[in-house]
Amino acid sequence: MPARFELNGVFLSGPTYKVGLMLALAGEAFDYVHVNLMAGEHKQPPYLAKQRYGQVPLLVDRNNGRHLCQSAAILEYLADTLGKFGGATLDERLQTREWLYWDFDRLAPSIYRSRGIRLGFMKGGEESLELCAANAASAIKTLDGHLAGRNWIVGESPTIADIDVSGVLVYAAEAAVDLTPYANVSAWIGRFEALPGFKRPTDLLPPESRAAA
Ligand SMILES: N[C@@H](CCC(=O)N[C@@H](CS)C(=O)NCC(=O)O)C(=O)O
Incomplete structure (x- = not known):
């Protein structure tokens, strides 16, 4: 069926x-x-x-x-x-949506582009890769600061904000972005990857x- x-x-x-x-x-x-x-x-x-x-x-x-x-x-x-995964309240849903927009504005372009150039399906040279690295670092720093003292990006349980953002960061290694300096992000990824499914x-x-x- x-x-x-x-x-x-x-x-x-x-x-x-x-x-x-x-x-x-x-x-x-x-x-x-x-x-x-x-x-x-x-x-x-x-x-x-x-x-x-x-x-x-x-x-x-x-x-x-x-x-x-x-x-x-x-x-x-x-x-x-x-x-x-929609958020428990209207405020959580609004914050969740904010993070979706933030992701596609601040995080995803640099990770996707760096990965695309390195895997050979996008064009770009050293200058583009440097810009991607700087933009990715700036976005991940924002996320790391936000995650201090929190288990999830919004509220007390995982939402589509976590799915959206982690769905980009899963490609960090392929984009040559090292997440280990970001302790809060690394711990959050560990929690996220332990979710059933x-x-x-x-x-x-x-x-x-x-x-x-
Ligand atoms: N904002 C879109 C982006 C989708 C996107 O960039 N898809 C790429 C593959 S990863 C694609 O279809 N590329 C072919 C094209 O744009 O012509 C989304 O999140 O769904």
């Missing part, structure tokens, strides 16, 4: 991973469909009809036919619809789709 959710994505894609991670932590099985970016499948009309931005991920909720785009918006949708990118998406990525 098909799962409720169908995740369309690419093995190496951080935003695809984030959505899969949310589903795994929420205990929701999902079907995975590889989108052939190399062949430009994401820019063809049949895919664009489902994902207006021509990007991965795309999540289909088969319970209601919704086609959902933008990983942070998808996390919010899943938190709402599954009643998990947690999987690293290499364990989450079907390995056979890696060759195609």
Whole structure:
């Protein structure tokens, strides 16, 4: 029987991973469909009809036919619809949303870019890598300060803020960013990775789709 959710994505894609991670932590099985970016499948009309931005991920909720785009918006949708990881109060939900915006503004660009350049699927030289390293360090310092005396980014239990931010930091090593100087961040990652259902990118998406990525 098909799962409720169908995740369309690419093995190496951080935003695809984030959505899969949310589903795994929420205990929701999902079907995975590889989108052939190399062949430009994401820019063809049949895919664009489902994902207006021509990007991965795309999540289909088969319970209601919704086609959902933008990983942070998808996390919010899943938190709402599954009643998990959304924050306990309105204030927590607002703070959670703040961190999602912060992530895509301050943290994710430098980690993704540095990783992309190092893995060879983005262009950029030494200057770009230096800028990424400085921006990443500044963002991680902010996070480390915020996590002092806290177990989770918002409230008393994990939320989509933790999923979103850790879903980027999981690529820190590939981006040549060393997290060990950030004690609060390192401890929080340890707590996060101990959550039931947690999987690293290499364990989450079907390995056979890696060759195609
Ligand atoms: N803000 C988007 C970013 C998605 C994104 O950058 N996807 C990349 C793969 S990681 C993609 O589809 N690239 C192909 C393209 O933009 O043409 C999200 O969070 O979902």
